[in-house]
Amino acid sequence: MINAEHLTKTYGTKVAVDDLSFTVQPGQVTGFLGPNGAGKSTTMRMILGLDAPTSGSVTVAGLPYREHPQPLKVVGALLEARAIHTSRSAYNHLLALAATHGISATRVHQVIDQVGLTEVAGKRAGGFSLGMGQRLGIATALLADPDTLILDEPVNGLDPEGIRWIRDLLRGFAAEGRTVLVSSHLMSEMALTAEHVLVLGRGRLLADLPMSALLAQAASDVVLVRTPAADKLAQALTAIGATVSRTEVDALEVTGPTAGRIGDLARDLRISIHGLVPKHVSLEEAFMDMTRDDVEFHASASHPEDVDGSPAPVGAGSTA
Amino acid sequence: MSTADARAVPSTDGLLPQQRSAPPGAPLPAARRAEHSRPTVRSHPVTARRVLVSEWVKFRSLRSTAWTLLSAVLLMIGIGWLAGWGSNDSWSDLSPQEQATFSPVDITLAGYYLAQLAVSVLGVLLVTGEYATGMVRATFAAVPRRLPVLCAKAVLFAGVTFVSMLAAAVVSFAGGQQLLDEHGIGFGDVGVVRGIVGAAGYLTAVAVLAVALGFVIRSTAGGVATMCGLLLVAPTLGLLLPKGWQEHLLPYLPSNAGAAVFSPHPSADSLSAAGGSVTLGIWLLLALAGAVLSLTRRDV
Structure with a gap:
């Protein structure tokens, strides 16, 4: 010891x-x-x-x-x-x-x-x-x-x-x-x-x-969605409380609902989905997040503010 | 006894440790397997003697060590013989005064002057070689109290230097006297034993000084330069000082103090043999104190 x-x-x-x-x-x-x-x-x-x-x-x-x-x-x-x-x-x-x-x-x-x-x-x-x-x-x-x-x-x-x-x-x-x-x-x-x-x-x-706890921390609840109707889906997802950011014209990064929930929602709205992938946050990324700014450990993975800092939040991105 | 034998012998109550501690009915084969996967390694507390053995293994397992030591021996003998032969050959060129003060002991031990360089280099290297390669971390991980390593290195190298330089001085003197022919003297003459043992003793002091400075300075270049400066440059540079200062400073340099110990015909303002010994001793104490401070206060 x-x-x-x-x-x-x-x-x-x-x-x-x-x-x-x-x-x-x-x-x-x-x-x-x-x-x-x-x-x-x-x-x-x-x-x-x-x-x-x-x-x-x-x-x-x-x-x-x-x-x-x-x-x-x-x-x-x-x-x-x-x-x-x-x-x-x-x-x-x-x-x-x-x-x-x-x-x-x-x-x-x-x-x-x-x-x-x-x-x-x-x-x-x-x-x-x-x-x-x-x-x-x-x-x-x-x-x-x-x-x-x-x-x-x-x-x-x-x-x-x-x-x-x-x-x-x-x-x-x-x-x-x-x-x-x-x-x-x-x-x-x-x-x-x-x-x-x-x-x-x-x-x-x-x-x-x-x-095991570190691995759980690293597990991500972000889903990448590829759809031609990105604006419409983003609005619907925001309405159910998800945090959505637009990464490309036809791509969204969704935090909150599971991939299954997003797929069901899209079906209900008759939106076609071209891709639906739970984002894999690698251990390396989780570790780098943890050590990057010498921040306290808990501040990095679990708070949604981090995601908000991403480019093109949905409200601005979809309506502009 | 090999480790395998040690394992096979049961302790006095006839049980292996695993059997004793295992609850009744515990699966014995598994315990046996564990015992086999971890053979007992016999080890013992670190002692001064064990550290000395370790330093001896290190000393004898570097080729550079043998070569440097050999060069010290060859310098001692070669220069002594050369000086003996040269002096005899040019005897008639010497003035009557030079012939009167000629010292057959001094001349055949003249090799000490360069041998002390080889001894210095080796002494410094025994220590700084470890710092340069990182070996010192392994050494101090094994002996974290550190001071036993200083003791062992100093004692070992002092012993090796004294024995080898005494032998070299004897050979140098004996051969040199032969070459001096009718101007030579024998082992029984005045000042001969003192000269031979004193020269070996002085080189031993140089050896310890070099080891101690190695721990203080830690770099090979710095350590060797410091030893050269102290032994060779300082006595020469000192001659530039005003005469009044010279006589108060120069005799106390390690080289001149050493010469006072073993030379039957030292220079005019030299210390007595006893004074020279004490002065050398003080130099050694200072250097060793510096090494102790460096070892206890500084990070590895």
């Missing part, structure tokens, strides 16, 4: 992390979401004691990271920037880190096998591809079989097979009751891996909720 309380980090006048309080629970994969520069990596470095918080505190398993007698046993971490001497072989890199905790060379070979680097274990890490470097970083994180995994953008540079491998690994870890915190700026990847999400924007916590 990771527990952050009022965690704040400033660099000069720039606030990288702003009064962040959260708990990462064991037994599930927690996603750390946010655009680049949101403060994810800084927060992770503070968890590991690499950066000292300007104020506030963070503990892992009840203690500040540095106070654990066997830190690698408590947290295995993969940090975004490579943390490997480029002139040293993967094997020696792991062996040196293993030595600090008296971990055997047998275990080093084991994690090298586990991440699939056996054939290149004796080669300089500097010659590794991004994906191989990432695998070595993951081997480092797994070395002491830690109770908590902290991975910063682990799927960067991995091929589809590697991405799936990471996903299974993280889920397996969580299923064993361990704590997993994984950051990404890829919402779609998160949706497949994480059961809980912490959304960060400009250093502030925008949301702390189950992934």
Whole structure:
């Protein structure tokens, strides 16, 4: 379990992390979401004691990271920037880190096998591809079989097979009751891996909720309608309380009624419909809406004012 | 004992941990499977000794380390032998006064002057190489208290430097005296042991200074430049100062303080051997204090 309380980090006048309080629970994969520069990596470095918080505190398993007698046993971490001497072989890199905790060379070979680097274990890490470097970083994180995994953008540079491998690994870890915190700026990847999400924007916590709730937030109630009688349908829809905006001469964006309701209404009015599609708001869009202006999470998806800001509201568009 | 063996041995009550904690009637095969999917990894608390072993693995697993150390050894021996042979060859060109003050120890240990450069570069690189590549984050994630890493690097590199430079100094002296022919002396003569051990000791001090400065400066270029400035440039630039200032400042530079320790014929305004040792010690304490501050106050 990771527990952050009022965690704040400033660099000069720039606030990288702003009064962040959260708990990462064991037994599930927690996603750390946010655009680049949101403060994810800084927060992770503070968890590991690499950066000292300007104020506030963070503990892992009840203690500040540095106070654990066997830190690698408590947290295995993969940090975004490579943390490997480029002139040293993967094997020696792991062996040196293993030595600090008296971990055997047998275990080093084991994690090298586990991440699939056996054939290149004796080669300089500097010659590794991004994906191989990432695998070595993951081997480092797994070395002491830690109770908590902290991975910063682990799927960067991995091929589809590697991405799936990471996903299974993280889920397996969580299923064993361990704590997993994984950051990404890829919402779609998160949706497949994480059961809980912490959304960060400009250093502030925008949301702390189950992934299912985030997906529900992202589900849209906007329907795109294509009809030659756009004016007439728009008036009828407005009359039943829908919010309608015109996107093209023959296209409407309708918020409120379901696609079925709109279709029935059109039939009753003998209006022909050329297209009737519930708008799919992608997770990426939902996530970008959430983090765009550093607004509070609830202000973005559920309020109709946002839709009102769209071009050509029906009253003006249809009568002009 | 391998991890597989460790798993196979039941604890004293004959039960695996899963069996003990599982409620009666819980499906055992599943518990066994879980046990197999998560083999116990034996690990131990981080101690100064373990950090030292880790630093040794790092030290021996970089090719550049071996090459730089070898170059220090070769500079020490090569220059010592060259100076011995050259001095003997041009003996008749020396003035009677020069012949009278000629020091066979100093001349065959002259290689220290360039060896200290190689030692400086290596000492700085052992630290700044980690900062440059990002390795330092992995190092401090494993040893988050950080100071054991400073201790281990300083102790390890001091040990390696002392042993290798002592050996190089012995070889340099022995070969150099052969080349000096009738002007050479033996190991039993006055000032010889002090010269050889002192030169190795001075280079060891340089080694620790370089490691400590590496933690303060963190960049390879900056660290190497600072070491060169301190050891080579400062003593030369100092000669531009007014005479009255020179005698109060120059003897306290690390290079001159070191020379006072191991040279049987130091320059006129040199410190005593004891004074030189104390001065070097103060330089080391200052640099180490700077490293401790940098490690405890700054982010990685």
